[in-house]
Amino acid sequence: MSTYKVTVYISKQMIAQTTNRIYLTLMDSEKRSSERTLVNYWSSIPKTEISLDIHVEKNIGDIVQVKLEKQKHLVNSPWFCKHITVQTPSADYFEFPCYCWLVDENEVMIREGAARLPQDDTKYFQEQRKDGLESRQKIIRWNEWSPGFPGSIDAKVKELPKEVQFDGEKDLDWYCNLAEVMGNLMEEYKFHRLKGLFLGFQSFYPIFTKCDFCLAELVKYWNKDYMFGYQFLNGCNPVMIRKCTKLPDKFPVTHEMVEGCLRRGVTLQEELQAGNIYIADYEILKGVPASSSQRYLTAPICLLYKNNLNQIVPIAIQLSQTPGEMSPIFLPSDNKYDWMLAKMWVKSSDFIVHQLVTHLLKTHLLAEVFEIAMYRQLSAVHPVYKLLIPHVRFTIAINAKARENLISEGGVFSKISSISGAGMEKLMKNAMETLTYKSLCFPEDIKARGMEDVPNYYYRDDGMRIWEEIHSFVSAVVMIYYDSNKAVQQDVEIQGFVKDACFGINNSDSFPKSLKSREKLVEYLTVVIFTASAQHGAVNFGQFDWYSWIPNSPSTMRKPPPQKKGQEDMMEYIMESLPDHGCSSEVLGTVWSLTRTEKNELFLGMYPDMYFTEQPVKEAIKTFRKKLDEVTNIIKSRNEELTLAYCYLSPDKIPNSVAI
Numbered sequence: 001m002s003t004y005k006v007t008v009y010i011s012k013q014m015i016a017q018t019t020n021r022i023y024l025t026l027m028d029s030e031k032r033s034s035e036r037t038l039v040n041y042w043s044s045i046p047k048t049e050i051s052l053d054i055h056v057e058k059n060i061g062d063i064v065q066v067k068l069e070k071q072k073h074l075v076n077s078p079w080f081c082k083h084i085t086v087q088t089p090s091a092d093y094f095e096f097p098c099y100c101w102l103v104d105e106n107e108v109m110i111r112e113g114a115a116r117l118p119q120d121d122t123k124y125f126q127e128q129r130k131d132g133l134e135s136r137q138k139i140i141r142w143n144e145w146s147p148g149f150p151g152s153i154d155a156k157v158k159e160l161p162k163e164v165q166f167d168g169e170k171d172l173d174w175y176c177n178l179a180e181v182m183g184n185l186m187e188e189y190k191f192h193r194l195k196g197l198f199l200g201f202q203s204f205y206p207i208f209t210k211c212d213f214c215l216a217e218l219v220k221y222w223n224k225d226y227m228f229g230y231q232f233l234n235g236c237n238p239v240m241i242r243k244c245t246k247l248p249d250k251f252p253v254t255h256e257m258v259e260g261c262l263r264r265g266v267t268l269q270e271e272l273q274a275g276n277i278y279i280a281d282y283e284i285l286k287g288v289p290a291s292s293s294q295r296y297l298t299a300p301i302c303l304l305y306k307n308n309l310n311q312i313v314p315i316a317i318q319l320s321q322t323p324g325e326m327s328p329i330f331l332p333s334d335n336k337y338d339w340m341l342a343k344m345w346v347k348s349s350d351f352i353v354h355q356l357v358t359h360l361l362k363t364h365l366l367a368e369v370f371e372i373a374m375y376r377q378l379s380a381v382h383p384v385y386k387l388l389i390p391h392v393r394f395t396i397a398i399n400a401k402a403r404e405n406l407i408s409e410g411g412v413f414s415k416i417s418s419i420s421g422a423g424m425e426k427l428m429k430n431a432m433e434t435l436t437y438k439s440l441c442f443p444e445d446i447k448a449r450g451m452e453d454v455p456n457y458y459y460r461d462d463g464m465r466i467w468e469e470i471h472s473f474v475s476a477v478v479m480i481y482y483d484s485n486k487a488v489q490q491d492v493e494i495q496g497f498v499k500d501a502c503f504g505i506n507n508s509d510s511f512p513k514s515l516k517s518r519e520k521l522v523e524y525l526t527v528v529i530f531t532a533s534a535q536h537g538a539v540n541f542g543q544f545d546w547y548s549w550i551p552n553s554p555s556t557m558r559k560p561p562p563q564k565k566g567q568e569d570m571m572e573y574i575m576e577s578l579p580d581h582g583c584s585s586e587v588l589g590t591v592w593s594l595t596r597t598e599k600n601e602l603f604l605g606m607y608p609d610m611y612f613t614e615q616p617v618k619e620a621i622k623t624f625r626k627k628l629d630e631v632t633n634i635i636k637s638r639n640e641e642l643t644l645a646y647c648y649l650s651p652d653k654i655p656n657s658v659a660i
Contacts, residue, residue, distance in 0.1 A: 242278065285353065367658045
C-alpha cells in the first residue's frame with residue numbers, strides 16, 4: 001500500500017465553500033489513477049486548505065494530472081480551487097495550479113504546474129489541449145456590441161462565465177464604492193441642485209470636495225496658460241500632443257498673430273524648424289454628432305509653444321477643422337474671456353477624446369480583446385497564459401458593467417457629456433480607422449509624436465522606465481521556453497492567440513496576424529501587459545485630480561462655440577456654457593468612483609497566485625519586482641522636488657490589470 005499526501009487550497013477571499021460533493025483523482029503519465037476520493041466534508045468553519053491521505057495498492061508513479069469532479073446536491077453552489085500539492089511515497093513534490101471554478105456537475109483536469117509549449121507535449125496532451133480550447137471557445141465567444149467597436153464577449157454581466165466574473169471581495173468592493181458615491185452626492189449636493197446654473201466660478205466650490213495631490217495648485221492656477229499646457233504632458237490625456245514642424249493648411253496661423261508669444265525673438269517659421277512648436281488636433285471629433293440641441297461638440301486645433309522657461313503654453317486655438325470668418329483663431333492677446341472660453345472648448349473636446357478613445361478604447365476594450373483571445377487560444381499550461389492571466393483579471397467583468405451602465409444609450413456618459421450613442425459609434429469608428437499596433441508600443445508612439453526631448457514630460461520618462469522593465473521581464477520568460485524563432489513559429493496556440501486578437505480588433509491591417517520571432521513575441525506581450533497595467537494607470541487614475549474642478553475640463557458645453565470675438569456679456573455666456581449643478585455633481589461622482597482601487601489591489605509585479613512553478617521563472621519575477629521597486633524610488637525622489645508630483649506611473653500605484 002502506497003500513500004500520497006494531497007493538500008487542496010481554497011481561496012479565503014471568495015465564497016469558495018460548497019455543500020456539493022467534490023471528488024479528486026490522481027493520474028500518472030500512464031493514465032493510471034487512484035480511486036476517486038471525496039475532498040470536502042461539510043464544516044461550519046470555512047477552510048482554506050484540506051489535507052488528504054490517498055492510499056493506493058501500488059505506487060502509480062509521478063502524478064501528471066489531478067481530476068476534480070463536482071456533484072450537485074439539492075442546491076448548486078460553485079466551488080473554487082486555488083491549487084493542489086501532491087507528495088508521492090518517494091517524497092517527490094508536485095504542484096498543480098488550478099485557480100478555477102467548478103460550476104454545475106462538471107470536471108476539471110489540472111496539469112502539473114510546469115509550463116509547456118503545445119509542440120513539446122505528448123500526442124495525448126496535445127489532443128487534450130485542443131479539446132479544452134474548443135470547449136472554452138463555445139463558452140467565450142466574440143460579439144460586436146456596437147458597430148465600429150472592437151470585439152467583446154458575447155454575454156451580459158449576469159451571463160458572464162464564472163471564471164471572468166468579479167470575485168466576492170471585488171463585487172462587494174464595487175457596490176460599496178457605488179453606494180458611497182451615491183450617498184456623498186445626495187448629502188453634499190442636494191442644496192446645490194436647487195439651482196440649475198452657476199453664478200460664477202466660486203459657486204463650483206461646494207461640489208469641489210477633498211483634494212488629492214495636485215488639486216490645490218489646480219484650483220489656484222487652473223486658468224493660467226502654463227497649467228493648461230502642462231496637462232497635455234502630464235494630465236489625464238498625455239497622448240494628444242505632438243511636435244509640429246509644418247502648420248496644416250486648415251490652421252492658418254501667421255507669425256503676426258503669435259509674435260507677442262514668441263520669447264526668443266525669432267519667427268514662427270524658425271520656431272517650427274527649431275522644434276519648439278507643438279500641436280493638439282482633435283480632428284477625430286469631426287462629424288461626430290452631439291447628443292442634443294442643448295449640448296455641443298466641436299473639433300478644435302490648439303497650437304502650443306515651448307517657451308524659454310521650458311513651459312508648454314497655448315498660442316493659438318481654432319474651434320473647428322474649417323478656417324474662415326465663422327471660425328476665428330483665438331489668441332492669448334484677445335480679450336481674456338474669449339481666450340478663456342477657447343481653452344475651455346479645447347479641454348471639453350479633450351475630455352470626450354480621453355474618455356472614449358485614450359481610456360475606453362485604447363486600454364479597456366483592447367485589454368478585453370487580448371483577454372478573450374487568451375482564453376480562446378491558450379491552454380492553461382501554456383507559459384504565455386500563465387504570464388498574462390494576472391494582467392487580465394476582472395477586465396471582461398468591468399467592461400461588461402461599463403457597457404450596461406456607463407456607455408449604453410442613456411448611460412452615465414451620455415448624461416454627463418455632449419455625445420450620444422450614435423456619436424460614440426462615429427467616434428469609435430474614427431478611432432479604429434487610425435488605431436495602429438505601433439501606437440501601442442510606447443517608445444514607438446513617443447517617437448512618432450516627436451516627443452523624445454520635450455522637458456518635464458513625466459508621462460514619457462516614467463512610461464519608458466516601466467516599458468523597459470516589462471520588456472526585460474517578458475524577454476526573460478520567453479527565453480526560458482522558446483529556444484529559437486522556429487519554436488515561436490511552430491507554436492499553434494500563440495499563433496492562434498495573435499490571429500484571434502487581430503480578429504477582435506476588426507482584422508486591422510496594422511495589427512500582426514502571426515509572429516515569426518522571439519523578439520516580436522516579446523514586443524507583442526509587452527504591449528499587452530503595458531496596455532493593461534501602466535497605460536491604463538496613466539490615463540485613469542488622474543481623473544478625479546483633473547476633472548473635479550469643472551471649469552478646468554468641462555464634460556459638456558451647453559452653448560455653441562463662439563463664431564466671433566468680443567461678444568458682450570462673455571462671462572455670463574461662459575457660465576451658461578459650462579455644465580449645470582446636476583451634471584457637475586454626476587461628473588464628480590463618476591470620476592471619483594473610476595479612480596478607486598480595491599482594498600487588496602494587486603499592483604504591477606505582484607503575483608500572489610503562482611501559476612509558474614519553475615524556479616527560473618520565479619527568479620525572473622523576483623528580479624522584475626526588484627527593478628520595479630527601483631523605478632518607484634526614482635519617481636519618489638524626483639517627485640519630492642516638484643510642485644506637482646506625477647504619481648500615475650509609479651509602479652506601486654499601477655494595478656496589474658484593467659479592473660476599474
